[in-house]
Amino acid sequence: MHYADNVDYPRLLSRPSIYIPGLGLLFGVLLYTQAGATSLGKALVELFGLAEGSPLAANLLVALLITAVVALNVAVVMRLSIRHQMYAVWVELALLVLLFFYSFDLSFEFIRRKIGFLLTQGLVTTLYVSAISIVVASVLAMIGAIAKLSSNGIALGIANFYTSLFRGLPLLMQIYMIYLGLPQLGYVINAVPAGILALSLCYGAYMTEIFRAGIESIPKGQWEASRALGLRPRDTLTRIILPQAMRIIIPPTGNQFIAMLKDSSLVSVVGVWELMYLARTQGQTEFRHVEMMITASLIYWILSIVLELVQARIERRFNRAQMR
Amino acid sequence: MMQKKKLSLVETAPEPMGATPAVQIKSLSKWYGTFQALKNVNLTIARGEKLVICGPSGSGKSTLIRTINALESFQEGQILVDGIELTRKPEAVEAVRKRVGMVFQQFNLFPHLTVLENCMLALRLVRGVSQKVAEERALHYLGKVRIPDQAHKYASQLSGGQQQRVAIARALSMQPDIMLFDEPTSALDPEMVKEVLDTMTQLAGEGMTMAVVTHEMGFARQVADRVVFMDRGEIVEQGTPSEFFSNPKELRARTFLSQILH
Ligand SMILES: Nc1ncnc2c1ncn2[C@@H]1O[C@H](COP(=O)(O)OP(=O)(O)OP(=O)(O)O)[C@@H](O)[C@H]1O
Ligand SMILES: [Mg+2]
Numbered sequence: 001m002h003y004a005d006n007v008d009y010p011r012l013l014s015r016p017s018i019y020i021p022g023l024g025l026l027f028g029v030l031l032y033t034q035a036g037a038t039s040l041g042k043a044l045v046e047l048f049g050l051a052e053g054s055p056l057a058a059n060l061l062v063a064l065l066i067t068a069v070v071a072l073n074v075a076v077v078m079r080l081s082i083r084h085q086m087y088a089v090w091v092e093l094a095l096l097v098l099l100f101f102y103s104f105d106l107s108f109e110f111i112r113r114k115i116g117f118l119l120t121q122g123l124v125t126t127l128y129v130s131a132i133s134i135v136v137a138s139v140l141a142m143i144g145a146i147a148k149l150s151s152n153g154i155a156l157g158i159a160n161f162y163t164s165l166f167r168g169l170p171l172l173m174q175i176y177m178i179y180l181g182l183p184q185l186g187y188v189i190n191a192v193p194a195g196i197l198a199l200s201l202c203y204g205a206y207m208t209e210i211f212r213a214g215i216e217s218i219p220k221g222q223w224e225a226s227r228a229l230g231l232r233p234r235d236t237l238t239r240i241i242l243p244q245a246m247r248i249i250i251p252p253t254g255n256q257f258i259a260m261l262k263d264s265s266l267v268s269v270v271g272v273w274e275l276m277y278l279a280r281t282q283g284q285t286e287f288r289h290v291e292m293m294i295t296a297s298l299i300y301w302i303l304s305i306v307l308e309l310v311q312a313r314i315e316r317r318f319n320r321a322q323m324r
Numbered sequence: 325m326m327q328k329k330k331l332s333l334v335e336t337a338p339e340p341m342g343a344t345p346a347v348q349i350k351s352l353s354k355w356y357g358t359f360q361a362l363k364n365v366n367l368t369i370a371r372g373e374k375l376v377i378c379g380p381s382g383s384g385k386s387t388l389i390r391t392i393n394a395l396e397s398f399q400e401g402q403i404l405v406d407g408i409e410l411t412r413k414p415e416a417v418e419a420v421r422k423r424v425g426m427v428f429q430q431f432n433l434f435p436h437l438t439v440l441e442n443c444m445l446a447l448r449l450v451r452g453v454s455q456k457v458a459e460e461r462a463l464h465y466l467g468k469v470r471i472p473d474q475a476h477k478y479a480s481q482l483s484g485g486q487q488q489r490v491a492i493a494r495a496l497s498m499q500p501d502i503m504l505f506d507e508p509t510s511a512l513d514p515e516m517v518k519e520v521l522d523t524m525t526q527l528a529g530e531g532m533t534m535a536v537v538t539h540e541m542g543f544a545r546q547v548a549d550r551v552v553f554m555d556r557g558e559i560v561e562q563g564t565p566s567e568f569f570s571n572p573k574e575l576r577a578r579t580f581l582s583q584i585l586h
Contacts, residue, residue, distance in 0.1 A: 224395050225432035225491075229446035229498060230421040239445060243436045318436075 030063035140204030145211035166205035195267030254311035352401035379554035425495030485516030
């Protein structure tokens with residue numbers, strides 16, 4: 001990769017001046033935050049049958065143990081190839097996050113009982129609301145971007161007003177406006193279409209700016225070469241400019257899709273039975289909020305990971321030609 | 325592997341279009357805002373003629389040749405290409421661009437397409453030629469600009485000189501009557517200038533009508549029928565290369581030549 005120079009600078013974590021103070025700091029922080037009194041600390045103290053009854057000794061023991069594990073872990077991971085390092089670290093951090101959730105003393109029996117409904121009703125709704133919104137928002141964004149770059153005053157006016165309004169108003173407000181406002185005009189709209197419409201309009205407005213910036217980033221010489229060859233405006237845009245602009249458009253668009261996925265939870269305010277709504281209502285019945293929230297969060301996370309992977313694939317495709 | 329076969333860059337024989345000049349420019353004026361970039365320019369390019377346009381930076385050379393294929397607009401005057409009046413109407417612009425090929429200083433190859441696709445795309449989309457015929461024709465012209473076996477590479481994998489020759493092949497694939505070159509060698513390293521000029525010389529030898537903005541005076545002497553010298557948006561002087569280089573009449577032309585020839 002061109003981001004790294006061809007010089008083997010000493011690895012950050014292999015420098016004693018970095019890792020010794022680093023481990024020292026970790027040890028100090030653990031000691032200061034009374035690691036011995038945490039649930040993990042207590043478990044460790046019990047496991048080793050040492051230092052029971054003495055908080056200071058327990059703190060010292062736990063801090064030392066954790067620091068040693070971290071040091072060992074770093075030493076091992078340092079020896080892997082960059083790819084394996086990446087995976088190893090990713091998995092370790094994910095396990096820590098899961099461990100954090102695990103420490104909440106969750107009722108897995110409750111989760112098992114509810115997850116079916118959460119998935120078949122909540123996840124499915126979230127998925128199709130998001131998927132339709134993603135498609136509609138992309139179409140709106142493309143139209144908006146072309147309008148913004150056109151020399152048509154009316155199109156320009158509409159596009160500018162559109163992005164200003166829908167980027168400017170809070171999404172929650174937009175959802176209410178469409179769901180409660182449109183019936184005032186005589187158009188009764190169901191909750192799901194209202195949610196989809198609001199998400200599409202809002203994210204279409206954000207993405208209009210992304211698409212516009214992507215198109216504008218293509219040098220003027222590309223337009224000129226295409227015109228000189230006689231290509232019509234439409235072909236110039238779709239065959240020459242957009243394929244190149246995609247490289248620039250895709251990363252921020254992937255971001256928007258992930259954000260939209262989670263913002264789709266806002267449509268629960270109008271009573272759409274999507275993931276977040278069900279997580280909240282199902283938890284209420286038995287005072288098991290945390291279980292449902294964590295389950296829903298993990299589902300969102302998994303969906304985001306899927307989107308990230310899709311994005312990476314598409315990026316690779318458009319990067320095929322090494323560009324100047 | 326020597327290719328000794330004489331390659332012809334121009335397929336179409338000189339057309340029997342009588343006396344219609346390739347390009348007629350009449351009293352052309354152009355403004356960028358309040359700045360007048362072209363001042364009442366009159367210029368006729370005959371069929372088969374090789375014209376070299378030179379002049380100091382900012383004198384309006386690019387602006388002039390870019391008006392010929394409507395990459396720049398103009399406010400006053402008239403341009404006729406093969407007798408077709410260039411207006412802002414889509415049909416007029418289409419008809420003109422069909423007859424005019426252009427080569428840019430910065431090559432402007434399409435980086436997301438291979439060399440072959442660069443040469444085929446407009447054939448497919450504009451001429452409606454079949455995939456097979458388009459590919460044959462593109463390969464034919466790539467062969468002629470001596471881009472051997474690079475057809476499936478991307479532009480960024482070629483040297484500057486090769487890229488510019490691909491750009492020439494791309495323009496030729498459309499089989500234009502007139503070729504415009506805007507400083508085609510100015511962005512090239514010295515050792516690559518020659519390969520591009522050789523290709524252009526070969527093209528000239530085959531009867532193509534050419535308008536070339538360049539400061540390559542060797543090329544002008546060897547190839548040009550006429551040299552046009554511009555300054556501040558005007559054609560100040562014109563003549564055959566030998567007249568112009570050995571005995572420039574205007575002070576501005578003399579000053580320019582002394583600077584460029586050291
Ligand atoms: N888009 C533009 N807007 C405003 N002024 C412009 C624009 N394009 C060119 N000009 C001006 O018009 C004049 C002629 O420009 P042009 O590019 O035709 O010069 P040139 O002879 O090709 O110069 P060079 O040798 O540097 O390429 C210059 O003074 C330039 O500053
Ligand atoms: Mg120029």
